[in-house]
Amino acid sequence: MLPEIGHFALILALLLAAAQAFFGLAGPALGRDRWLAVVGPAVTGQFVMVSAAIGTLLVAFVQNDFSVAYVAQNSNSALPVFYRVAALWGAHEGSLLLWGWILVAWTLAVALRSRQLPARFAARVLGVLGIVSVGFHLFTLATSNPFARLFPAAPDGRDLNPLLQDPALAAHPPMLYAGYVGFSVAFAFACAAMLEGRLDQAWARWTRPWTTVAWAFLTIGIGLGSWWAYYELGWGGYWFWDPVENASFMPWLIGTALIHSLAVTEKRGLFKSWTLLLAILAFSLSLLGTFLVRSGVLVSVHSFAADPARGIFILSFLVVMIGGALALYAWRAPQLKSRAGFELTSRESFLLFNNILLVVATATVFAGTMAPLISDALGLGTLSVGAQYFDPTFLLPMLPLLALAAVGLHASWKKGRLGERRGALLVTLVCGLLLAVAVIVGASGGTAVLTPVGLALGGWLLLSALIDPVDRLRRRLSLTPAIVGMALSHAALGLFVISLTTVESYTAERDVALGVGESATVGQYEYRFLGLQPLEGPNYDGVRGEIAVFEDGRQVSLLHPEKRRYWVQQSVMTEAGIDMQFSRDIFAALGEDLGSGRWSVRAQVRPMINYLWLSALLMAFGGLIAAADRRYRRPVATPQAQQVPVAADQGVGQALPGRAG
Numbered sequence: 001m002l003p004e005i006g007h008f009a010l011i012l013a014l015l016l017a018a019a020q021a022f023f024g025l026a027g028p029a030l031g032r033d034r035w036l037a038v039v040g041p042a043v044t045g046q047f048v049m050v051s052a053a054i055g056t057l058l059v060a061f062v063q064n065d066f067s068v069a070y071v072a073q074n075s076n077s078a079l080p081v082f083y084r085v086a087a088l089w090g091a092h093e094g095s096l097l098l099w100g101w102i103l104v105a106w107t108l109a110v111a112l113r114s115r116q117l118p119a120r121f122a123a124r125v126l127g128v129l130g131i132v133s134v135g136f137h138l139f140t141l142a143t144s145n146p147f148a149r150l151f152p153a154a155p156d157g158r159d160l161n162p163l164l165q166d167p168a169l170a171a172h173p174p175m176l177y178a179g180y181v182g183f184s185v186a187f188a189f190a191c192a193a194m195l196e197g198r199l200d201q202a203w204a205r206w207t208r209p210w211t212t213v214a215w216a217f218l219t220i221g222i223g224l225g226s227w228w229a230y231y232e233l234g235w236g237g238y239w240f241w242d243p244v245e246n247a248s249f250m251p252w253l254i255g256t257a258l259i260h261s262l263a264v265t266e267k268r269g270l271f272k273s274w275t276l277l278l279a280i281l282a283f284s285l286s287l288l289g290t291f292l293v294r295s296g297v298l299v300s301v302h303s304f305a306a307d308p309a310r311g312i313f314i315l316s317f318l319v320v321m322i323g324g325a326l327a328l329y330a331w332r333a334p335q336l337k338s339r340a341g342f343e344l345t346s347r348e349s350f351l352l353f354n355n356i357l358l359v360v361a362t363a364t365v366f367a368g369t370m371a372p373l374i375s376d377a378l379g380l381g382t383l384s385v386g387a388q389y390f391d392p393t394f395l396l397p398m399l400p401l402l403a404l405a406a407v408g409l410h411a412s413w414k415k416g417r418l419g420e421r422r423g424a425l426l427v428t429l430v431c432g433l434l435l436a437v438a439v440i441v442g443a444s445g446g447t448a449v450l451t452p453v454g455l456a457l458g459g460w461l462l463l464s465a466l467i468d469p470v471d472r473l474r475r476r477l478s479l480t481p482a483i484v485g486m487a488l489s490h491a492a493l494g495l496f497v498i499s500l501t502t503v504e505s506y507t508a509e510r511d512v513a514l515g516v517g518e519s520a521t522v523g524q525y526e527y528r529f530l531g532l533q534p535l536e537g538p539n540y541d542g543v544r545g546e547i548a549v550f551e552d553g554r555q556v557s558l559l560h561p562e563k564r565r566y567w568v569q570q571s572v573m574t575e576a577g578i579d580m581q582f583s584r585d586i587f588a589a590l591g592e593d594l595g596s597g598r599w600s601v602r603a604q605v606r607p608m609i610n611y612l613w614l615s616a617l618l619m620a621f622g623g624l625i626a627a628a629d630r631r632y633r634r635p636v637a638t639p640q641a642q643q644v645p646v647a648a649d650q651g652v653g654q655a656l657p658g659r660a661g
Contacts, residue, residue, distance in 0.1 A: 006056030024127025176221030182214020234574030345416025350408025454501030462494030485626025
């Protein structure tokens with residue numbers, strides 16, 4: 001009966017989400033402050049119910065309950081327990097349930113931290129989140145029930161997609177969803193601010209840490225997906241401008257703009273229009289990504305099984321939520337004007353340029369992602385958009401953005417006062433140029449036109465980000481989490497640019513046919529194919545290659561690329577052999593069996609590629625540090641007119657059991 005219990009718990013969660021939405025929005029609108037006391041328990045109850053639902057499905061996977069259709073379609077008795085757990089989000093129905101659980105977890109976190117917020121404002125935030133929960137729970141129950149039974153039960157399961165039987169991809173969806181769903185919190189704060197008409201600096205301060213944490217999770221999720229593509233798919237790349245990759249990258253770009261826009265709104269009360277629209281857009285793009293992945297309108301190694309009915313539901317939900325938010329924006333537009341001014345060299349100006357360039361970059365990615373879909377829908381034929389479009393159009397706004405970031409970090413609010421940092425900025429710029437020269441002189445192989453530009457900008461940004469913390473340490477001033485986090489994230493971005501430029505400029509690769517004992521030269525390395533050994537795993541068999549790699553006659557690595565055949569689905573998968581080091585990766589992947597003991601082999605030497613993922617982790621870590629700044633935990637003074645009776649002010653947060661005082 002566990003699946004039926006899980007199904008019933010999800011129905012109860014839907015009802016509690018509806019109560020949360022109704023009382024959270026109707027209470028403040030009608031001035032019924034007692035209704036606000038219902039919102040907290042509704043959030044807690046919803047979290048318990050969705051946790052129970054996801055727990056029962058997890059038990060079904062671990063116990064191989066193949067009477068549940070979703071378990072039978074995505075698991076197998078030979079599947080290791082770790083991947084049985086990960087199989088819960090390995091396909092559409094379970095991933096949507098995970099999405100719902102993460103959404104409720106975010107909502108509960110907001111409710112627990114709502115004591116510093118005015119009660120009516122907090123209730124409105126939770127009410128908007130309740131509407132989002134209603135949409136996703138209804139979507140799950142109506143079109144994507146993970147608890148549907150099979151009669152009779154299947155003797156065994158069809159196995160988890162072999163592509164997903166990997167540790168990085170097991171962690172990738174939860175991180176990605178935590179980022180996607182986290183932007184719904186920024187969306188809810190924006191809607192609550194517009195409903196309440198309090199478009200001041202306080203709501204920006206309340207919103208900023210939640211947005212930063214969501215951005216950090218999304219950064220980790222994108223990084224994990226890129227790392228998985230590099231070593232699992234066998235092609236040796238890390239970003240393909242795949243539509244589903246783009247679907248996660250667009251919210252990240254807009255989320256980055258939103259974080260910076262919130263900083264201006266919090267500090268100066270400016271950019272209110274920008275901040276509200278970016279909050280709406282970040283959530284819109286998260287929903288759009290869900291639509292692209294689940295509707296069947298595109299084909300991708302990352303997408304789930306197609307179902308047009310599901311796509312129509314998500315698209316309708318997107319129209320309702322975003323249409324309502326834009327209507328609120330239009331209603332409150334007259335209140336969004338700001339009279340404060342700022343100089344061209346002020347921090348506000350640099351952040352404004354930052355917003356514009358990030359939105360332009362997002363627009364180029366959006367256009368390239370949607371163009372094939374629009375062309376096909378209009379009957380204009382098949383259109384393929386790849387790196388030839390994305391690389392140059394994305395670089396156009398990114399190159400000036402990097403330069404502006406390196407300088408803008410040191411501009412003051414309202415008045416730039418960059419003269420105080422002129423010497424340090426010139427020194428770091430010269431160091432960036434020297435780095436570019438040193439790499440170009442010391443590297444073997446040709447140099448692309450943009451290589452020195454990327455290296456110089458990356459080095460400049462990395463060093464520029466360290467100026468303020470180093471200066472504070474020198475003068476024995478305190479380093480707040482906000483300063484440390486900002487410096488770390490921007491320095492990591494500089495490191496990312498250096499790594500990306502180096503990888504793209506100096507990677508050596510060849511596709512060769514090798515027999516036992518034969519060799520091929522790749523860059524300064526010699527790859528020698530030593531032979532194959534049979535391979536057997538818990539649910540697969542195959543062959544394991546042995547490739548010795550030599551440099552100047554000395555063996556420096558022994559690679560073991562694999563070809564696996566998964567028994568249940570009879571899928572053949574490639575596992576690359578990679579010698580990972582900080583300075584470079586030596587990569588080999590087996591291709592086709594050419595007969596007579598010869599195999600096609602993809603061989604690559606990629607310098608500094610691991611710094612791509614290290615910098616992504618550092619960016620995310622910097623965001624988490626900044627979000628932990630103490631000022632976000634201090635109550636913000638609110639105008640007396642905005643206050644509500646004490647009893648109501650205790651209604652949302654203190655109605656939660658176990659709440660800290």
